[in-house]
Amino acid sequence: METKKMRNFELIGLLIFIISFSVCCNIFDSHNEDPEEVQLDLLWNYPYEYEGWGPELTPTAIFDSLVVMTGDHNITCLFTGSGEVKWTIKVTDEGSSVLQDIKYDNTQVYGYELYTGIFALDINTGLKNWEYGISDRDRFDRFYDISSTNYYLGTYDDTSSYIWSFTKNGGLNYKKQLNNKIWGIRYYNGKIYCSSGWWTLGPREHGQITCYEADTGDSLWSYYVADKGGFYRVPPIIEDGILYCGTVYGDPKAIVVALDAETGEEIWQFSHEGEYAEFHDIKLADGVLYCSTQN
Numbered sequence: 001m002e003t004k005k006m007r008n009f010e011l012i013g014l015l016i017f018i019i020s021f022s023v024c025c026n027i028f029d030s031h032n033e034d035p036e037e038v039q040l041d042l043l044w045n046y047p048y049e050y051e052g053w054g055p056e057l058t059p060t061a062i063f064d065s066l067v068v069m070t071g072d073h074n075i076t077c078l079f080t081g082s083g084e085v086k087w088t089i090k091v092t093d094e095g096s097s098v099l100q101d102i103k104y105d106n107t108q109v110y111g112y113e114l115y116t117g118i119f120a121l122d123i124n125t126g127l128k129n130w131e132y133g134i135s136d137r138d139r140f141d142r143f144y145d146i147s148s149t150n151y152y153l154g155t156y157d158d159t160s161s162y163i164w165s166f167t168k169n170g171g172l173n174y175k176k177q178l179n180n181k182i183w184g185i186r187y188y189n190g191k192i193y194c195s196s197g198w199w200t201l202g203p204r205e206h207g208q209i210t211c212y213e214a215d216t217g218d219s220l221w222s223y224y225v226a227d228k229g230g231f232y233r234v235p236p237i238i239e240d241g242i243l244y245c246g247t248v249y250g251d252p253k254a255i256v257v258a259l260d261a262e263t264g265e266e267i268w269q270f271s272h273e274g275e276y277a278e279f280h281d282i283k284l285a286d287g288v289l290y291c292s293t294q295n
Helices: 014-029
Strands: 005-011 044-050 060-062 065-070 074-079 085-090 097-104 108-113 117-122 128-133 139-146 150-156 161-167 172-178 184-188 191-197 207-213 219-225 237-239 242-246 253-260 266-273 278-285 288-294
Touching (some): 044 074, 253 278, 253 288
Parallel strands (some): 139 184
Antiparallel strands (some): 060 065, 065 074, 108 117, 161 172, 191 207, 207 219
């Protein structure tokens, strides 16, 4: 058993964020001139003990609240203004409940336990509205998305991967077997987009994006890359009918691609060279694609 250690979680206020963002914008506008120093004031902090892996969820603001997965195996909801606890629940499958890319709607927060199943919490009380258990062979691994009516996620076992569709009340619509392990899911306009990389049918430098009909799980199209990295732990971004996604473990190149979300046709491709180069995280804002690279 690891020795417990104390860690502090801290939130900086919205005004400070706006000031900091303005400074960042000025950096770009002034061609990387040294930015002015800004004094950040601590509004509040929330201490908690942690053991094992510790927290992995980026704190997520939901209306007037902030949901965090703390390292003491709790899922905790705090008021953003004061840091006071709104509710907290103890993880039942110690060390395996994961909230990493948090999903929510007006009434529920969705999460999963790696070895036991998925669940939905009441957004106001933290009480568990429903849960769905899985077999001891299946594993969830942080890849899921929601539509207005359904909840989509991927699992894997020793031999195959699967895509699942649930209603928001926890009812199972379907479970379909896939050829590739899912490393990212995105729902858009009645379709599910799954990214794959480092998959069983080839080396990690290969990858694939596959589009499925959300209502049935039927495959519509696939886009393949070889020797330019795989789409490993990088869910697609989709906006205005265009899908963007980057590869990792490219050798000698990693790429960012833009695809027609309806047809899968490639619109453009941008490459970055380096030993096992990667575009591990990309963001889209105001028509600009921001990419972090390695090597």
